[in-house]
Amino acid sequence: MNAIEAYIGDLDARLRGPSAAKADxxxxxxxxLVDAADAYLAGGVDEAEAERRAVADFGPAELIAxxxxxxxxxxxxxxxxxxxxAGVPLLILAWDLARAFADWSRLGASPSWYHRAIGVADTLAALSPxxxxxxxxxxxxxxRRTxxxxxxxxxxxxxxxxVGLNLVAVVTYGGATGLLEPARMLVSVPCAVLSGTWILFSMRLTVAARNFGRTTA
Incomplete structure (x- = not known):
């Protein structure tokens, strides 16, 4: 069905997104479109005209796209x-466990401002999910309404x-710790790995949000 396939090809060229979802x-x-064309064919219309009418009934490609x-x-x-x-609470839990079992004895006491900054970051991280x-x-x-x-x-x-809340939380964690003592993020291998994982996860979320913000604008 040439008219239908041409219309589908036009739609395909206009759409951006995951291939599986787009294919669906x-x-x-x-x-x-095929069902609509078949209905016209059953009414005695020739195939080319049936396809044309089905496409016209479906709507302009730019609006449907x-x-x-x-x-x-x-x-x-x-x-x-x-x-x-799923990811942010899991990272919070894993980080808390890693921090609880890390050896902090070689690090000095934290000032009050650091505790306040970490408290703010904890709140932001919890608010994100x-x-x-x-x-x-x-x-x-x-x-249900629209x-x-x-x-x-x-x-x-x-x-x-x-994503913004999570990103600000990660920046606050890293910024406060970097100002005080960067070694705190590397106090143990699990802490270092989780710090890197959380940063990479946050970057991935940010890129995904930005990319689709452009395609849906």
Whole structure:
């Protein structure tokens, strides 16, 4: 079906996102167009005209692509939010365990400002997955009233807030420790590994949020 395949090819060229999710949307679109064309064929219309009418009924490619792009962004953002919800608490727990079993005897006492800074970072790190969960719940409620770009934007803003909180927490941890005594992050091998892992994880989340912020804007 040349008209249908040309339309699907146009949609494909306009969309940016994970190949599997994009393939699912394009398959749904193709199936819908084929069903519509078959209905016209059953009514006595020739194949070329049936395809043309099916494509016309489906809507302009630029408008459909806009909605599909929002859906792709929504799926990706939700996946990244779940990674944050699972990853940040796990890193917090692992870091606390590593810190509890590390030998701190060779390090001096920490000043009060350092404890306050670490307390702020702890709060920000804990808020990050909490904001992510709240955003997913809000998006689910919003999706019952509307769909498409509004829900995608809500999830995108939630992702930006959650990733931002985590990033500020990591910067606060590292900045305060670097000012006081960088060796504290390397007090044990597990602490050093977890510090690096948390930094890399935060960078990955930030890149994912920025990339899809551009494609859904």
């Amino acid at each position: 949307l394009l398959t749904e679109a193709r199936d819908g 806009r909605d599909y792009q929002a859906e792709l962004g929504l799926r990706r953002d939700i996946r990244v939010l779940w990674e944050l919800i 909490a904001v992510a969960v709240a955003g997913l719940l809000a998006a689910r409620l919003l999706s 769909a498409g770009p509004p829900v995608a934007r809500a999830v995108s803003w939630t992702l930006a807030a959650a």
